[in-house]
Amino acid sequence: MSLKLNSRLVDDVTVLDVSGRITLGEGSSVIRDTVHDLAAKGTKKILLNLGEVTYIDSSGIGELVSGYTTMANAGGTLKLLGLTKRVKDLLQITKLYTVFDVHEDEAHAVRSF
Amino acid sequence: MAKPESAVLWIETSENQEGRERFPLSGAEIVIGRRSDVDILLTHPLVSRQHARIIREERPAEDPSAGPVFVVLDLQSSHGTWVNDVRVDRHVLRPGDRIRLGQQGVELRYSEGEESRAGSRTDTATSMLEAAGIERAARRLASVLPEESTEAHSELEKISCLLDFHYYFGKAFSAEKTFQHILKSALGISGAERGFILRKQRGRFAYALGLDHLGNLLSESEFHTSGSVVDRVAGGGQPVFMTQGIHGELAGSESIVAMNLRAVACLPLEALSQESDAAVVTGILYLDSRKHMHSLSGLDEKLLTRLAGEAGHVLEKLEMVVTLAEQRRIEQELAIAEETQRSLLPRSLPQAEPFHIRAFCRPTRQLGGDFYDFISVQGGELTGLLADVSGKGIPAALLSSLTLGALNMEFRSSRPPNEVLNGVNKLLCIKTPAHRFVTLFLFQVGPDGKGHFISAGHNPAYLFRAASGAVEELPSGGIPLGMFPFATYQPVALELNPGDVLVVYSDGLTEAENEAQEDFGEERVRSIIREAAPRGAEHLETKLLGELDGFTQGAAQTDDITFLLIENRG
Numbered sequence: 001m002s003l004k005l006n007s008r009l010v011d012d013v014t015v016l017d018v019s020g021r022i023t024l025g026e027g028s029s030v031i032r033d034t035v036h037d038l039a040a041k042g043t044k045k046i047l048l049n050l051g052e053v054t055y056i057d058s059s060g061i062g063e064l065v066s067g068y069t070t071m072a073n074a075g076g077t078l079k080l081l082g083l084t085k086r087v088k089d090l091l092q093i094t095k096l097y098t099v100f101d102v103h104e105d106e107a108h109a110v111r112s113f
Numbered sequence: 114m115a116k117p118e119s120a121v122l123w124i125e126t127s128e129n130q131e132g133r134e135r136f137p138l139s140g141a142e143i144v145i146g147r148r149s150d151v152d153i154l155l156t157h158p159l160v161s162r163q164h165a166r167i168i169r170e171e172r173p174a175e176d177p178s179a180g181p182v183f184v185v186l187d188l189q190s191s192h193g194t195w196v197n198d199v200r201v202d203r204h205v206l207r208p209g210d211r212i213r214l215g216q217q218g219v220e221l222r223y224s225e226g227e228e229s230r231a232g233s234r235t236d237t238a239t240s241m242l243e244a245a246g247i248e249r250a251a252r253r254l255a256s257v258l259p260e261e262s263t264e265a266h267s268e269l270e271k272i273s274c275l276l277d278f279h280y281y282f283g284k285a286f287s288a289e290k291t292f293q294h295i296l297k298s299a300l301g302i303s304g305a306e307r308g309f310i311l312r313k314q315r316g317r318f319a320y321a322l323g324l325d326h327l328g329n330l331l332s333e334s335e336f337h338t339s340g341s342v343v344d345r346v347a348g349g350g351q352p353v354f355m356t357q358g359i360h361g362e363l364a365g366s367e368s369i370v371a372m373n374l375r376a377v378a379c380l381p382l383e384a385l386s387q388e389s390d391a392a393v394v395t396g397i398l399y400l401d402s403r404k405h406m407h408s409l410s411g412l413d414e415k416l417l418t419r420l421a422g423e424a425g426h427v428l429e430k431l432e433m434v435v436t437l438a439e440q441r442r443i444e445q446e447l448a449i450a451e452e453t454q455r456s457l458l459p460r461s462l463p464q465a466e467p468f469h470i471r472a473f474c475r476p477t478r479q480l481g482g483d484f485y486d487f488i489s490v491q492g493g494e495l496t497g498l499l500a501d502v503s504g505k506g507i508p509a510a511l512l513s514s515l516t517l518g519a520l521n522m523e524f525r526s527s528r529p530p531n532e533v534l535n536g537v538n539k540l541l542c543i544k545t546p547a548h549r550f551v552t553l554f555l556f557q558v559g560p561d562g563k564g565h566f567i568s569a570g571h572n573p574a575y576l577f578r579a580a581s582g583a584v585e586e587l588p589s590g591g592i593p594l595g596m597f598p599f600a601t602y603q604p605v606a607l608e609l610n611p612g613d614v615l616v617v618y619s620d621g622l623t624e625a626e627n628e629a630q631e632d633f634g635e636e637r638v639r640s641i642i643r644e645a646a647p648r649g650a651e652h653l654e655t656k657l658l659g660e661l662d663g664f665t666q667g668a669a670q671t672d673d674i675t676f677l678l679i680e681n682r683g
Contacts, residue, residue, distance in 0.1 A: 024505055032548060058620065062503045062548035065596045069547040094552065094570035095592045 005030050007038075013045040013110045014038060015081075019052030022060030035067035035078065044076035045113045049106070051082030061090055068100065077101075081109045120183055120206075122167070123222040124153070136221075138183055143167040145214065145221075146188070159215025161190035173205050183223070185212055192218060292322035295398065295424045300326050302416050303378055305400035309336050310382075311343065312396045312428070318347055321396070342379045347394050352380040352421065354414055376402040380421035384429035396428050457517055463487045465495040467560065467611070467683030471650045473658070474675040482509030482551075483619045483673035484517060488524050494564060496530070499677050500553040501571065501619040503593075508549070515544060516551050516594070530555055530567055534594065534602040538569070541595030550595040554587075554617045558609050562681050565604035569594045572620050575639060577646035579612025584639045584646075614646045614653060615679040621672035625661060628668045633661060650680035 006017040016034065035046060048067065050056075064080070071078040079101040083091070091097040103109035122136040122143075136153055145153040148162040155164075166186045173182050183206045187194035192215030196204045204210070212221040296308040307325050311318040323331030342353055355377045382396035398421050455476075462470045472485055482502025487495070498520070502512045519540050523533040534555070541551065552571040558564030566574070570593030573586040591602045609615060618638070625633040637660070645656035657676070 029548075058501070058503050058552070059548070062550055062596075065550065066546065066548035069597070093572055093589060095589050096570070096596075099592060099597065 003030055005034055007034070010047075010106070010110050013047050013113055014043050015047045015049055015106070015110075017049045017052065019054075021055040022053055022063060023055060023057045024059035029063065031063045032066045032070070035070050039070050039074040039076060044071075044074075046071055046076065046078045047081050047103075047106070047109050047113075048078060049081045050084065050087055053084055053087060056087050056090060058090070061094060061096065064100070065096070077113060079103060079109060079112070081106055120223065120225045122153070122212075123224065124155070124219065138167060138169075141169075144188075155214065155219045157214070157219045159192045159218035161188070161192065161214075163188045164190040164214050165194045165212070167206075170205075175205055179205075182206065185223075190214070192216065289322060291427050293324060295420070295427070296322065296324040297328070298420055299398055299400055299417060300324065302413055302420065303400050304402070305376065305378065306402040307331060307335075307400065309399045310396060310424075311399065313347075313394070318343055318397055342377055343397055343399065346379045346381050346397055350381050350383065350392065350394055352378070352414075352418055354378050378417060380417060382421055382425040382428050384425050392425075395425065398424060457484050457486075457513055459485075459487055463489070463495065465560075467562075467681055468495055468558070468609075469650050469680040469682045470497075471654045471678040471680075472676075473654060474673065475670070476673045477505070477621075477670050482513045483621065483675040484513050485617075485675060485677055486517060486520070488521065494557050494559045495679075496524070496555070496557045497617075497677060497679065498553055498555040499571075499617045499619065499675060500551050501621075501673070501675075502551050503549055512541075512545060512549055512551065512595075516541065516553075529604070530557055530565075531602045531604050534567055534569060534591075535600075538594045538600050538602070539598050542598040545595050547596060550593040552589075552593045554589075556607060556615065556617070556679070557604075558607065558679075560683075562609040562611070562613075562683065564607050564609070566607045567591065567602050567604050569600075569602060570596075572618065572623065574618070575616040575642055576607075576609075577614040577616065577642050578610070579614075579647065580610065582643065582647070584642050609679065609681040611681050611683045612647075613681050614642070614650055616642055616646075616653075616676060617679075618676035619673060621670075621674040622657075622661070622676055624672060625665050625674060626668055626671065627665050633664050637664070649682075650678040653678055 003018065003020040003022055006019075008015050008017070016031070018031065022031065031048070038046060046067070048064070068078045081103045083102060088097075091100065091102070101112070103112065120138040122138060124136060143153060143166065144151045144163055145155060145160075145165045145167070146163040147154070147156055147160045151163060164187075166188055168184050168186065170182055170184050171180045172178075173180055173184060185194060185196065185201070185204050185206055187202045193200045195201065195213040195216055196206075196210055198211075198213075200216075206212075206223040208223065208225045210223040212223060213219070214221070292310045295310060299305070300308045305326065307323065309323040309331070310321045312321040313319075320333040320336050323333070323336055325331055345351075346353055378398075378400040380398045381394040382398055383392040384395045398417075400417075458474060459472075462472055470487075474483060474485065476483065482504060483500070484502075485497065485499040487497045489496070500513070500516060502509045502516065504512070516537065519537045520533065523536045524530075528536070534553070551569070553569045554566065554571040554574055555568075556564065556566040556574075566587055568574070568587065568589035569591045570589050573588040576585040576587055577583075578585060587605070587607070590605055592600050594600075607615075616638075623633055623635050623638055627633075638657070641656055641660050642653065645653040661674070
């Protein structure tokens with residue numbers, strides 16, 4: 001299944017529910033483009049929910065980093081929610097968990113902004 | 114006078130030279146007329162159903178010694194048979210005689226000898242337009258002809274338009290040339306003033322080529338027509354002919370009124386869908402005229418529809434040709450990029466006692482971004498690195514080059530590896546977007562086996578310990594290069610004792626998939642190392658590749674597979 005993205009607002013946090021595969025060539029730039037658009041519209045708080053992500057490759061990791069950087073450059077924050085084992089492992093290998101603020105619980109994540 | 118062993122009738126089907134058709138005469142009797150069973154069929158209103166006869170006489174009554182000759186006989190036609198503007202009942206033909214069926218009707222010229230007029234049509238199309246072929250086509254197509262066609266004058270011309278198109282059909286090389294032929298034929302058949310071909314691109318029909326009846330190209334800006342006509346044809350797949358003046362709901366169409374159009378013909382160009390057997394409209398042939406299209410009879414509509422059908426097949430073929438050409442172009446680009454990428458890899462492995470080095474790289478067809486290198490630094494230490502660039506294709510290959518160039522430049526300034534990586538990271542952050550990055554494993558060991566490694570977000574390397582038989586992991590202490598400018602890298606101590614083997618690899622190895630989409634996996638790699646490493650780097654390499662190929666069973670490789678083996682043979 002290719003990548004799907006849904007946007008919803010919880011308090012003042014935009015939650016992006018991602019499902020499917022985040023890989024090279026399967027619409028992985030959707031995340032990058034969506035975050036970019038949101039940042040341009042002045043959104044400051046984005047919570048990327050990766051609970052339904054079935055597979056991610058290293059290009060997919062690049063998309064997460066791109067989203068993070070875009071928000072940081074716009075004076076906002078991007079956090080991650082609900083990592084599957086695969087995403088966790090990759091963030092572990094690449095030491096990126098030291099950069100991302102990662103949460104297990106949505107309510108808790110929304111409050112943390 | 115020459116004996117007419119062979120003679121030719123030239124049928125004047127239009128004013129220009131191209132319109133002449135030849136009809137060889139043999140000994141047999143030839144009947145000319147409008148009925149479908151005659152030998153030369155001429156569908157002109159002034160031509161009677163059985164109009165004239167041409168026979169060969171060995172001893173003509175006029176001059177028995179002159180034979181053999183060809184004689185034209187009028188078959189009591191309504192409008193008469195005229196030779197050189199004189200009405201005749203019987204006439205012995207001489208080269209150059211002009212035979213007219215009806216005083217204003219179709220003209221035939223009589224000549225003797227095969228080659229006497231051949232110069233007027235010497236191109237290879239002649240073979241297509243052999244008189245016999247024309248005649249057969251005319252016979253076949255005449256069966257659809259209305260009994261009293263009002264515009265029969267140029268039927269043969271129209272048919273030859275279609276035959277011409279057949280001829281070019283097999284020779285279509287470029288889209289533009291093909292469109293020109295389609296339009297020329299369509300304009301010839303319909304007598305329309307302007308013709309356009311629209312092609313479906315990204316779901317809508319857009320201008321592909323335009324031509325007027327004089328053969329001049331019409332630009333896209335000159336194409337403004339009724340969207341309603343195009344929509345109707347695109348949607349319904351049925352042609353629309355409005356040739357006796359615009360009528361119906363389209364008469365109110367603003368664009369048609371504004372352009373003062375009197376006649377419009379719009380036909381779908383259909384191809385078979387790749388998914389199903391249903392025909393899909395891939396293009397549209399549009400013709401219009403400010404005058405009435407003088408001659409859109411039932412035959413014209415059938416000819417046009419048939420032309421559109423053929424054109425649809427051509428478009429389909431063209432699509433395939435374009436796709437193939439595009440594929441070839443991409444393959445060529447990839448071949449160049451592959452060459453570039455291969456040239457990044459060292460041509461030979463360094464000799465660095467007591468170490469024995471094996472290196473393996475199997476790039477994907479798609480061109481991934483793995484590379485390894487050995488860099489000579491002062492002090493005699495062995496410095497090697499293996500990197501995996503994110504993405505595939507040409508962007509990945511370019512990022513590989515950039516990274517390798519930056520690494521070499523930084524190392525040349527004799528800085529310690531951690532400073533080298535700090536510098537390369539900053540450069541990559543500036544030069545590449547955040548979603549492009551490089552994971553890298555770098556190691557540096559001296560002849561005594563002592564040294565250090567730095568991993569920038571790379572898969573954990575494995576270290577086989579000869580003393581214990583264990584496989585240790587060397588995890589990454591830093592994030593990948595090119596992501597965040599604030600990242601810094603710290604060296605971690607590494608000691609390669611005699612018999613130890615360091616295994617540095619890219620995730621293409623552990624994530625190689627079989628047909629069931631299962632990973633080769635880290636566990637499998639570790640266990641192969643445990644078993645094979647005691648017998649040295651060469652054996653380990655053979656085992657790794659053997660097990661890998663046994664696992665994937667030829668399943669498509671999705672990522673570069675690269676590894677370095679460093680064995681301390683001291």
